[in-house]
Amino acid sequence: MRGAAVLFLTLYLLLAIVGEANSALSGAHVWLFAGGLFVAYPALAAPVRGGLAVSVLGGLLCDAVSPVPFGTHAALFATAHVVVYNTRERLQRDETAVRVAVALVLNLVLYLAIGFVRIRAMPSGAIVWPRLLSDLLLSQGAVLLCAPWFFALQERSLELARAIRARPA
Amino acid sequence: MRIGRSQRFDQARPFVVLGAALAAWLMAPVALRSLVRASFFEMTAPVAAVSSYASDVERFWSLRLHSKDELIEAGRDMARLNASYSLEVQQNGELQAQVERLEALLHMPPSERYRFEHARVARRDFSGWWQRMVIRKGSDYGIAPGDPVVYTGGVVGRVAEVHAYTSVVELVTDPGLRIAAVVDGDTRPVSYQGADNPVFGPPHGIIEFVPLDVYASASAPKRLATSGLGGVYPPGLTIGRIVHVESSADGLFKTGEVEIDPRISELTEVTVLVPTDPG
Numbered sequence: 001m002r003g004a005a006v007l008f009l010t011l012y013l014l015l016a017i018v019g020e021a022n023s024a025l026s027g028a029h030v031w032l033f034a035g036g037l038f039v040a041y042p043a044l045a046a047p048v049r050g051g052l053a054v055s056v057l058g059g060l061l062c063d064a065v066s067p068v069p070f071g072t073h074a075a076l077f078a079t080a081h082v083v084v085y086n087t088r089e090r091l092q093r094d095e096t097a098v099r100v101a102v103a104l105v106l107n108l109v110l111y112l113a114i115g116f117v118r119i120r121a122m123p124s125g126a127i128v129w130p131r132l133l134s135d136l137l138l139s140q141g142a143v144l145l146c147a148p149w150f151f152a153l154q155e156r157s158l159e160l161a162r163a164i165r166a167r168p169a
Numbered sequence: 170m171r172i173g174r175s176q177r178f179d180q181a182r183p184f185v186v187l188g189a190a191l192a193a194w195l196m197a198p199v200a201l202r203s204l205v206r207a208s209f210f211e212m213t214a215p216v217a218a219v220s221s222y223a224s225d226v227e228r229f230w231s232l233r234l235h236s237k238d239e240l241i242e243a244g245r246d247m248a249r250l251n252a253s254y255s256l257e258v259q260q261n262g263e264l265q266a267q268v269e270r271l272e273a274l275l276h277m278p279p280s281e282r283y284r285f286e287h288a289r290v291a292r293r294d295f296s297g298w299w300q301r302m303v304i305r306k307g308s309d310y311g312i313a314p315g316d317p318v319v320y321t322g323g324v325v326g327r328v329a330e331v332h333a334y335t336s337v338v339e340l341v342t343d344p345g346l347r348i349a350a351v352v353d354g355d356t357r358p359v360s361y362q363g364a365d366n367p368v369f370g371p372p373h374g375i376i377e378f379v380p381l382d383v384y385a386s387a388s389a390p391k392r393l394a395t396s397g398l399g400g401v402y403p404p405g406l407t408i409g410r411i412v413h414v415e416s417s418a419d420g421l422f423k424t425g426e427v428e429i430d431p432r433i434s435e436l437t438e439v440t441v442l443v444p445t446d447p448g
Contacts, residue, residue, distance in 0.1 A: 031294075
């Protein structure tokens with residue numbers, strides 16, 4: 001329970017950072033999406049109940065600040081969480097590189113899924129695709145850069161809260 | 170090696186739990202979902218507000234570093250602007266009185282009156298899918314969903330959501346926003362819709378149902394303004410400049426492209442027009 005609460009706080013921090021970055025980049029019409037980071041660590045490292053709850057709550061946080069039907073992010077994050085959780089035993093999930101790769105794949109899939117949810121509101125798909133594509137590429141770059149730091153932050157936070165055993169120095 | 174039935178169920182259990190949770194959520198009452206949404210929004214709102222206040226403090230201290238000569242110069246310019254605006258306020262008052270006299274003579278319904286509520290922008294959220302901003306005033310200042318939002322360059326958008334002390338504004342560049350508009354010098358209404366917002370480029374909108382005798386190009390653009398139809402925006406507010414029109418597929422009307430003022434992407438303060446008589 002304590003571990004889930006700590007992970008949720010790190011997702012709240014992530015949402016705040018992403019929101020600030022998007023606000024700062026708005027003049028250049030650049031928008032970053034980091035949905036993969038919300039799901040990757042809870043799905044790869046947390047126990048099933050706590051991890052799923054954290055992914056769903058992270059999704060609800062994203063839903064609250066987005067004009068999509070409430071629950072869209074939560075449902076997508078939960079589905080992604082369950083899929084990754086079921087395959088995690090086949091992955092070297094303690095390796096940072098593997099976690100980053102999972103975060104990148106999740107980010108791509110979630111971005112496309114939200115795109116399909118939202119595409120009905122668009123005047124013409126052809127007009128907006130270049131912008132969506134550039135946002136996706138920049139988002140993947142940002143996730144690639146930030147993921148190692150964010151996973152380390154999540155792990156260290158859990159250690160500080162004594163939700164997991166600290167690694168030997 | 171064959172997988173046992175219980176082991177197979179263990180693998181499927183997360184999917185079963187997920188399916189049950191999704192079904193429960195879909196069947197949950199709308200009131201419960203609205204309450205959860207509002208609770209989660211209020212949970213995230215302080216971050217945007219605190220960051221915005223921190224930016225204001227930062228700006229305040231950077232302004233404190235200006236020399237006294239610069240302040241005296243700025244004060245002098247401000248006094249000149251105030252003098253010219255005072256004159257325009259008097260003229261505006263005269264014109265307003267004239268309009269009211271004519272409305273009374275012609276037995277016309279009175280035009281809508283607004284209270285100006287200035288608000289700082291706390292956060293901007295400009296994705297390819299939506300274009301929104303959060304402002305630092307909400308139901309505590311009487312703002313309601315649907316209220317028009319303007320700035321010196323014209324229309325910003327309309328209030329989409331109102332929370333306790335913040336509001337979410339849907340921008341005029343949002344692909345989901347439609348406005349009844351008129352081309353400058355014409356009274357026939359056209360339909361405006363937000364469109365693409367290319368990276369490092371000015372935002373664009375599209376217009377439909379443009380009469381065939383309307384011409385505009387990048388070298389000879391035409392102003393697009395609100396028509397006043399629909400009851401949300403007062404008439405005459407600038408939306409953008411029409412830079413291209415061409416015949417639509419059916420040949421009955423034209424469609425066109427509207428360039429929006431790029432300042433809309435960097436606004437720090439906007440004005441909400443709150444109707445004084447919402448009934």
